Amino acid sequence: MEFFVKSGNPAKQRAGCVIAGVFARRKLSPAAKELDEACKGALSQAMRRGDIEGREGETVVLHGLSGLVCDRVLLVGLGRERDFSDKAYIRATEEAVRAVRKTGAVDAVSYLTDLVVRKRDRRWTVLRAAMASGALGYRFVQCKSKPDPDHSKLNRITFNVPSRSDLAEAEEALRTATALNAGMVLTRDLSNLPGNRCTPTDLANTGRELASSYRSIKTTVLDEKKMENLGMGALLSVSKGSREPATFTVMEYMQGPKKAKPVVLVGKGLTFDAGGISLKPAQAMDEMKYDMCGGAAVFGTMKAVAELGLPINLVGIVPASENLPDGMANKPGDIVTSMSGQTIEILNTDAEGRLLLCDALTYVERNYDPDCVVDMATLTGAVIVALGNHATGVFANQPALAKSLITAGDYMGDRAWELPLWDDYESALRSPFADVANVGGREAGSVTAAVFLHRFARKLRWAHLDIAGTAWTQKPKGATARPVPLLLQFLTQRLHESS
Structure with a gap:
């Protein structure tokens, strides 16, 4: 069109x-x-x-x-x-x-x-x-x-x-929409592909293809050996249950001022999530191909930004794996060591996305001095109980960052709502055997998941988007490409605020 x-x-x-x-x-x-x-x-x-x-x-x-x-x-x-x-x-x-x-x-x-x-x-x-x-x-x-x-x-x-005086503003809007639509198509295509046609390797190849298509993007892919050398024990513990190797894709788009700190986007790339040993029920398990929608949104946002040629510094990171039951898979009660050195007791192997994201957040802290970090993931069914399918859940350790994301979402019809990130919830994650458990109880599941991630982002200006209720729809079944519109508007707002 x-x-x-x-x-x-x-x-x-x-x-x-x-x-x-x-x-x-x-x-x-x-x-x-x-x-x-x-x-x-x-x-x-x-x-x-x-x-x-x-x-x-x-x-x-x-x-x-x-x-x-x-x-x-x-x-x-x-x-x-x-x-x-x-x-x-x-x-x-x-x-x-x-x-x-x-x-x-x-x-x-x-x-x-x-x-x-x-x-x-x-x-x-x-x-x-x-x-x-x-x-x-x-x-x-x-x-x-x-x-x-x-x-x-x-x-x-x-x-x-x-009026003719409106044409310049309208043409700028159309240019943005065209780039955004291209990014959203990429996100929807990746998300809708089944797990046998969109593996962690395929996601890494998408990052490489973006670098081939846009000279402004530089892509680096870490294999499991490099991840092991970096100490990404949490992420690699998830991929042990799969024959598909994990990948860790890093895309750098550095088109802003040289001294300007980058914005970093991190997206969960679970290309299929059977729940591991804590196996999910069979009903609607096919929808777990959508567990990589956070990663797909990072790819789509990078494409839209490159299409527009925005003068910003942006880094996109997609840790990717499958989560399947296998003799080598995580078992409830296992304890793994994250890249940060913190030990994690695996009480539920179906709470695996946070294991990918926590190592990714540590990687960001050690390799970049970001202005802010926004991660996105189809992380918890609990956020659907709280907000339904209309709003993305937002958690942030800086009120201004949460407000900026929510404002961007409202403008684009990609709405989001802030949920608490209080220290009160940390007690739910206590473990007698490790530094932290990977899940709390039934109550406030989306909040305790965000609190878990925050342990690995305390030194960062950080926000987490739980898109489990908004990344795809069931009737008709298909990916929505959210939160790509929110993210592009968020980045555009930052440009206007700094100019």
């Missing part, structure tokens, strides 16, 4: 379809009014017939209207004007694009981006429209011998803005 921006009269658009909005109680938006005047009231007549009332998500396609040079007009319901918000805007955009895809239109011009959304600027309306439109065109067909045909002919959408 190609995206463009322009500023022009809707009645003069030579396109397969022109999209305009209708508010509740049959109130035409400004663009719809211009179209209605040009076609001598044909839109008003359609509303009087009851074809559309303006309720959220309604659509109607009108063909061959006299006075217009477009092939068809699509009207979409916006809901009540006084309630027109982010949610209503995104829904209108999605429903409009879905409806156009069902027609024979090859291109469309959307005037929804002309609308005023409460507390949002023009950059936001164009950016979010392009994001929503791009997501609707995503298809995962890599594993089908005969992919289902895509009957849609739509391959080009132009977003209109009210």
